[in-house]
Amino acid sequence: MAVEKLSDEERKSWLDALDGWEMAADRDAIERTFKFKDFSEAWAFMSRVALIAESSDHHPEWSNVYNTVEIALTTHDADGLSLRDVKMAKAINAL
Amino acid sequence: MAVEKLSDEERKSWLDALDGWEMAADRDAIERTFKFKDFSEAWAFMSRVALIAESSDHHPEWSNVYNTVEIALTTHDADGLSLRDVKMAKAINAL
Numbered sequence: 485m486a487v488e489k490l491s492d493e494e495r496k497s498w499l500d501a502l503d504g505w506e507m508a509a510d511r512d513a514i515e516r517t518f519k520f521k522d523f524s525e526a527w528a529f530m531s532r533v534a535l536i537a538e539s540s541d542h543h544p545e546w547s548n549v550y551n552t553v554e555i556a557l558t559t560h561d562a563d564g565l566s567l568r569d570v571k572m573a574k575a576i577n578a579l
Numbered sequence: 580m581a582v583e584k585l586s587d588e589e590r591k592s593w594l595d596a597l598d599g600w601e602m603a604a605d606r607d608a609i610e611r612t613f614k615f616k617d618f619s620e621a622w623a624f625m626s627r628v629a630l631i632a633e634s635s636d637h638h639p640e641w642s643n644v645y646n647t648v649e650i651a652l653t654t655h656d657a658d659g660l661s662l663r664d665v666k667m668a669k670a671i672n673a674l
Binding site: 523524527531534537538543544545546547548549550 | 618619622626629632633638639640641642643644645
C-alpha cells in the first residue's frame with residue numbers, strides 16, 4: 485500500500501495539534517527531545533516506544549545520551565512526513 | 580574516585596586491540612556502527628548494551644535507525660577516553 489506525503493491542509497491541521505514536536509530544520513521530518521531523571525527512566529521510555537514502533541512497523545530515527553532521548557519521525561516510503569508519523573507522534577506523546 | 584584519561588601508552592596498547600572501533604573525527608571518543616537484520620535484532624542488541632551500561636554506570640551516546648546502531652563512547656568525567664570506555668567496548672564486542 486502506498487504511503488502518501490501529508491498535503492498542505494493536512495500539515496496545518498495535524499501538525500499544529502502535535503504537542504512538543506517541531507519541524508526538522510533540514511528535511512521533511514518532525515522532531516522532539518525528551519528529558520528524564522536518569523538513564524533508567526529514559527530507557528524505560530525508549531522500550532515503550534520500541535514496542536509501538538515494532539507493532540506499527542514504523543520506526544523512529546533516535547538517539548540517546550544518558551537521560552535525553554531525541555526522536556525524529558519521517559516516512560521513507562513517502563519521502564517525507566505522512567500520517568504514519570503523526571499517529572506515531574501521538575502515540576509517543578500518550579506514553 | 581577520579582577517572583583518568585588514557586595515557587599515550589595506554590591508547591596504543593588498548594585501542595589497537597578493540598576490534599571494529601575507531602577514533603571519532605572530532606573529539607576524544609571511540610565509535611562503532613553495528614548492522615543487524617532488522618529493528619527487532621537491533622533493539623535486542625541495544626537492550627543488552629543498556630544492561631551493561633546501567634550496571635557499570637557508564638552510558639553510551641548512541642543512535643538507532645531501523646537495523647543500524649551507532650555507538651560512541653567517551654568519559655565525561657575524564658574529558659576524554661578512559662579505561663571505562665575500553666572496558667565497555669570490550670563488553671559490547673563480546674555480545
